[in-house]
Amino acid sequence: MVGEIKVRKPGLYTTVQDMGRFGFRAYxxxxxxxxxxxxxRMAQALVGNTEEEALLEITLRGPELYFGxxxxxxxxxxxxxxxxxGKPVEMYQPYAITPGQVLSFGKPINGCRTYxxxxxxxxxxxxxxxxxxxxxxTPQSKLEKGDxxxxxETTYPHKPSHARVAPADFFQIQVEVFPGPEYDQLSKPVQQxxxxxxFHISNQAGRMGYRLKETLEHYQPQKDxxxxxxxPGTVQLTSGGGLIVLxxxxxxxxxxPRVLQLTKPAIDxxxxxxxxxxxxxxxxx
Amino acid sequence: xTIYKKLTYKRLDHKxxxxxxxxxxxxxxxxxxxxxxxxxxxxxxxxxxxxxPGYHSLAVFLKDKVSYSEILPRIQESIPDADQVKIxxxxxxxxxxxxxxxxxxxxxxxxHTGISEQELVCLHQQGTYLVHFIGxxxxxxxxxxxxxxLSMPRKKxxxxxxxxxxxxxxxxQTGIYPQNSPGGWNxxxxxxxxLFHPNQCxxxxxxxxxxxxxxxxxxxxxxxxxxxxxxxxxxxxxxxx
Numbered sequence: 339m340v341g342e343i344k345v346r347k348p349g350l351y352t353t354v355q356d357m358g359r360f361g362f363r364a365y366x367x368x369x370x371x372x373x374x375x376x377x378x379r380m381a382q383a384l385v386g387n388t389e390e391e392a393l394l395e396i397t398l399r400g401p402e403l404y405f406g407x408x409x410x411x412x413x414x415x416x417x418x419x420x421x422x423x424g425k426p427v428e429m430y431q432p433y434a435i436t437p438g439q440v441l442s443f444g445k446p447i448n449g450c451r452t453y454x455x456x457x458x459x460x461x462x463x464x465x466x467x468x469x470x471x472x473x474x475x476t477p478q479s480k481l482e483k484g485d486x487x488x489x490x491e492t493t494y495p496h497k498p499s500h501a502r503v504a505p506a507d508f509f510q511i512q513v514e515v516f517p518g519p520e521y522d523q524l525s526k527p528v529q530q531x532x533x534x535x536x537f538h539i540s541n542q543a544g545r546m547g548y549r550l551k552e553t554l555e556h557y558q559p560q561k562d563x564x565x566x567x568x569x570p571g572t573v574q575l576t577s578g579g580g581l582i583v584l585x586x587x588x589x590x591x592x593x594x595p596r597v598l599q600l601t602k603p604a605i606d607x608x609x610x611x612x613x614x615x616x617x618x619x620x621x622x623x
Numbered sequence: 624x625t626i627y628k629k630l631t632y633k634r635l636d637h638k639x640x641x642x643x644x645x646x647x648x649x650x651x652x653x654x655x656x657x658x659x660x661x662x663x664x665x666x667x668x669x670x671x672x673x674x675x676p677g678y679h680s681l682a683v684f685l686k687d688k689v690s691y692s693e694i695l696p697r698i699q700e701s702i703p704d705a706d707q708v709k710i711x712x713x714x715x716x717x718x719x720x721x722x723x724x725x726x727x728x729x730x731x732x733x734x735h736t737g738i739s740e741q742e743l744v745c746l747h748q749q750g751t752y753l754v755h756f757i758g759x760x761x762x763x764x765x766x767x768x769x770x771x772x773l774s775m776p777r778k779k780x781x782x783x784x785x786x787x788x789x790x791x792x793x794x795x796q797t798g799i800y801p802q803n804s805p806g807g808w809n810x811x812x813x814x815x816x817x818l819f820h821p822n823q824c825x826x827x828x829x830x831x832x833x834x835x836x837x838x839x840x841x842x843x844x845x846x847x848x849x850x851x852x853x854x855x856x857x858x859x860x861x862x863x864x
Contacts, residue, residue, distance in 0.1 A: 363675045363684075365819075365827045366757045366801075465821050474802045475761060475821045519633040519641060564646050565758060565765060566677035569635060591677055591758030591765075599636055 340461065341407020341437075341491035345481050349401035349443070351544075352481040354392050354460055359468035359475070363590045369570060370470035371586050373545060373609030374451055375602070377415035380503045381455035384412035384432045391459025392469035394481075396452040398612060400443025401481060405435045407491040410457040415506060416449025416610060430503050448508040449610040458490035472587055506610060511536070513604040515619045518572060520563065520595035527556040532597065533619055537581065541613045545587040548608060550617075553579035560595070568592040571600035573619075583608060630702070632695065635682065638672075640691055644679040648767050653755055656681050657832050658708040666701050670694055676756040676831055678765070712832035713859050717799075717814050719790050719837045720845040721747075725813035728778070732792065732809050735775045744839060746770050747790075747811065752797065752835040762801035762819025762827045766835060769797045781807035788813040790837070815840075815848040816858060 355378070358371025372378035372395055382389050394401075400418045413420055413429045420427050421442050427433055429452075435441075443452075462469050465476050473479040521529065531554050542549040557579035567590065568574065574582045574594035583600065584592075585608075598619060600608065611617060633641045642659065644652045656676045663671055663683065672684040685694065721744045723729060733740045752766040759765075769792070777793045782805065785791070789800040791808030800806060801818040814837075818828045829835065840848070848854055 361673050362826070363673055364757060365825065366759060366761045366763050367826070368761075466826070474819065516634075516636075519635060564648060564678040565756075566680045567635070567639075567641065567675045567682035567758075569639060571636070589759050590675060591756070596635070 339407070339491040339493065340488045341405075341409065343456075343460075343487045343489055344404040344406065345401060345483060345485040345487070346404055346440070347402035347442075348481040348483050348485070349396055350399035351397040352401045353395050353471045353479070353545075354462050354469055354481075354487075355395045355471070356392050356469040357389055358586065359466055359470055359472070362466050363567070366590050367466065367475055368472060368587050368590060370468065370472045370475075370545075372453065373586050374415055374453070374506070374606045376606045377451070377506050377610075378453045378455075380430070381412050381414040381453040384414070384430070384503065385410045385455045385457045387455055387457065387459055391455070392462055393456070393460065394454040396443070396454060398446050398450055400452060402440060402442040405437065405439050405441065407437050407489065409435050409489055409492050411435055411441070412455050413452055414455075414503070415452045416508075417447040417505075418449075418452050419444030419447060420452070430505055446612075449506065450612040451609055456489045457492050461488035461490065506606075508610055510607050511616050511618055512620045513607055513617050514601040514622045515573070515598040515604065516601065516622075518596035518599045519566075520575075521597050523560065523595065524575075524597060525556065525558070528554055531556060533621070536616050536618050539611050539613050539615050539617070543611075543613050545585055547582050547584045547588050548611070550581040550583070552581075554581070555579070563593050563595055565591050565593045566596075568596060569599070571602070571605045572596050573598035573600070585609070634691065637691070638685040638687065638689070640683055640685075640695075642681045642683065646679050648678050648755065650753060650767075652679050653753065653832060654710065655705065657710045658705040659702065661708050661710065662701055662705045663698065666704070667694070667698065675758075677758070678755055710832055712830070712834070714834045714836075715829065715858050716836045716838050717816055717858055718840040718844065718848060719748075719812040719814050720840050720842055721812040722842055722845075724842070725789075725845070726811040728791075728809040729811050732773075732775055732811055736772060738772060743773065743811070746773055747792075747797065748837050748839060750797075750837075752837075754829045754831050754833040754835065756831045757827055757829070760801055760804055761821075762829075763798060764818070764827075764829045764835070766797055769795060771795065773797070775809055777807035778809060781805055782810075785810060786813070787817070788815060790814055812837075813845065815845050 355372045358369045538551040559577040670689045675682040785806040790812040793808040
C-alpha cells in the first residue's frame with residue numbers, strides 16, 4: 339500500500355537524495371547525492387533500508403511533514419531539534435509513526451544537515467539512474483509547500499527498537515586532504531599556508547560548493563588552466579587567492595587550479611559545517 | 624598520432640586519475656582523447672566506471688574493486704591500439720535567432736570588437752566549431768574554433784539568469800546555454816533546439832568531436848522550431864566520419 343507524506347512547510351533547503359548519479363559526468367551532469375554519506379547510511383540502516391533508497395536531506399531549518407500512514411523513520415546527522423506532534427524526539431534511533439502524526443523541527447543545535455529515512459524509501463521518480471534531485475535533470479530541485487511524497491505504508495506494527503548508533507562528530511575541524519593535480523605548481527609559502535592555517539566557511543556555501551572566507555596571502559595568480567575535470571571534494575584556487583571546496587552538486591569540469599582533494603570522510607565532515615564554522619586542512623596521518 | 628608518447632598521469636583521488644596531453648586546444652589532441660576513451664570502454668568495461676574528457680585530459684573513474692597501480696600498466700599497454708580507432712562524429716547546422724530580443728549584448732559586443740552588429744553575426748555564422756567536450760552545465764558544449772576577431776571578455780556583472788538556448792561569447796569561446804542559469808557570457812542570440820534531454824539516451828544533442836555551424840533564422844522560424852520537436856533531428860547535416 340502506498341501512503342503519503344504532505345509537506346506543510348518545506349524548510350530552508352530540503353531535497354530528495356540517494357548515493358548519487360554515476361555514469362553521466364561526460365554529459366555535464368553532476369554526481370549529486372547526499373552530502374554526508376556516513377550519516378545518510380546510518381539513517382537507512384536504522385530503518386532497514388539498503389543505501390540505494392531515496393531519503394531526505396534537510397538543511398539547517400527543517401520542514402514540517404504530515405504523515406498519512408504507518409511507517410518507520412530515523413534521523414541522523416545534524417540535530418535540528420526534531421519533534422513529533424510537538425514533543426522532542428531522539429535522533430539516531432528508529433521511530434514508529436502512526437497516521438496523522440506531524441514531524442517538525444526547531445532550533446539547530448549542531449551540524450548542518452539532517453537525514454530522514456523512511457522504511458522502504460521515499461517513492462520519487464528515478465531519472466538517469468538516481469533519485470537525487472538536481473535541476474534540470476529532475477523536474478524539482480527542492481521541497482515546496484504543498485508537495486506530497488509517496489511512501490510505502492507498513493502494515494505490521496513496529497515493536498520498540500533498541501537499535502542506536504553513535505552520532506557524527508561535529509567538533510572535528512581537521513579535514514584530510516591529498517595534494518591535487520596542480521598542488522606542485524604552488525610556491526612553498528602558499529603550500530605551507532594552505533595546510534597550516536584555519537579557514538572559515540563563508541555564506542556562499544551550499545550543495546555546489548563551499549567558498550572559504552580567507553584568501554591566500556602569498557598567492558600570485560597564474561594563468562588559467564585549460565578546463566579539465568573536477569570532483570566533489572576538489573579544492574579550487576581562484577585567481578584572487580580564494581578557495582572553493584566543491585561539493586556534491588558541483589559542475590563536472592572547471593578551469594581553476596585544483597590544489598587539494600578532500601578524502602571521502604573529509605567531505606562528510608565538511609558537509610556538516612555551516613557558514614562561520616572553522617576548518618583546517620591536514621594530510622592523512 | 625604521436626602525442627600519445629607525451630602523456631602524463633596524475634591522481635585525483637583513490638579511484639580517479641587523469642591522463643594528460645601537453646596543454647593545448649587542438650583537434651589532434653581531441654582525436655587522441657576520443658580514441659583512448661573508446662579503447663578504455665572497449666577493453667576495460669568491467670573496471671572503469673566512466674571517463675570524462677577535458678581540453679587536454681581524460682579523467683578515468685575506476686570501479687571500487689580496481690586498484691590504480693594494478694590497472695595503469697595495462698592501460699598503458701593498450702594505448703597503441705588507440706591508433707587504429709575510428710571515431711564517428713556528426714555535423715550540425717544549428718539555427719540561431721540573432722534578433723535584438725534574443726541578443727541583448729549585440730550592441731556592446733559590436734562596440735567592443737569594433738565590428739558592426741551585422742558583420743559580427745556574419746562572422747559568427749561563418750565559423751566551424753568543434754565540440755571538445757561537454758561540461759559546466761548538463762549538455763553545455765565547449766566549442767573551439769571561434770574567429771579571434773569575436774573575442775571579448777566576460778561581462779563584469781554576470782546576469783542572475785541567462786535563458787536556455789542563449790548563444791554567447793566569452794574570451795575566445797562561443798557556447799550555448801542548455802538551461803536557465805546565472806552567467807557572464809555576452810549574449811548575441813538564441814538557439815531554439817534543446818541541447819539536453821534527461822530522459823533520452825544519449826541525453827545530449829552534441830558529442831565531443833562533432834562539428835557545429837550556426838545559421839541565422841527569423842523570429843517566426845524561431846517560434847515555430849521551439850514548438851516542433853520533430854524538426855530537431857533534421858539539423859544533423861552529415862556523418863562527418
